[in-house]
Amino acid sequence: MQNDIQEVLISEEELQNKIKELGEILSKEYADRNPLVICVLKGAFIFMADLVKSITVPVEMDFMAVSSYGASTKSSGVVKIIKDLDASVENRDVLIVEDIIDSGLTLTHLIDLLQRRGAKSTTVVTLFDKPSGRKVDLEADYTGFVLPDAFVVGYGLDYAEKYRNLPFIGILKPEIYTS
Ligand code: XMP
Numbered sequence: 001m002q003n004d005i006q007e008v009l010i011s012e013e014e015l016q017n018k019i020k021e022l023g024e025i026l027s028k029e030y031a032d033r034n035p036l037v038i039c040v041l042k043g044a045f046i047f048m049a050d051l052v053k054s055i056t057v058p059v060e061m062d063f064m065a066v067s068s069y070g071a072s073t074k075s076s077g078v079v080k081i082i083k084d085l086d087a088s089v090e091n092r093d094v095l096i097v098e099d100i101i102d103s104g105l106t107l108t109h110l111i112d113l114l115q116r117r118g119a120k121s122t123t124v125v126t127l128f129d130k131p132s133g134r135k136v137d138l139e140a141d142y143t144g145f146v147l148p149d150a151f152v153v154g155y156g157l158d159y160a161e162k163y164r165n166l167p168f169i170g171i172l173k174p175e176i177y178t179s
């Protein structure tokens with residue numbers, strides 16, 4: 001698996017330090033509110049797990065799976081709900097935990113859905129942002145790292161469902177896509 005990686009972009013230690021920082025900021029933001037933290041599956045599951053351990057105030061958690069890419073590395077613009085939330089977001093302060101924002105289409109769709117369902121507030125924390133890929137005007141409230149326009153894997157992010165379990169963020173060798 002490690003042999004398929006061309007370059008490590010962000011090390012495990014850098015990831016962990018940044019996530020602790022984000023956790024501290026969010027602990028302050030939610031000091032007197034009890035947010036519903038929503039993990040956008042599958043990519044955000046490792047980030048979510050590490051992030052909530054760094055949040056020192058009570059939170060509730062729920063999970064939602066959406067799909068926009070299939071096995072391709074470019075957004076199709078089609079967002080499908082694969083697994084819906086168990087909890088109601090009505091009148092809740094919602095914190096959406098995303099792995100990466102590229103075109104912004106997935107999150108725009110998700111925020112719109114949660115607002116239509118009556119969320120009191122929607123706040124977005126994303127571990128990665130690729131601003132050069134944006135097709136809609138959307139900014140996360142909190143961002144871990146800004147990335148160049150490259151397809152990245154590891155720390156929850158996949159290529160054709162592989163590489164999610166790498167503890168760092170890397171770029172695949174080009175021959176992996178073409179073979
Ligand atoms: P959009 O374009 O809707 O994309 O903002 C958000 C979703 O697309 C996936 N995505 C990636 N997945 N490496 C990945 O493994 C990447 O470089 C990448 N860029 C976007 C991701 O699932 C995210 O939720």
Ligand code: MG
Binds near residue numbers: 043069157158
């Ligand atoms: Mg994916």
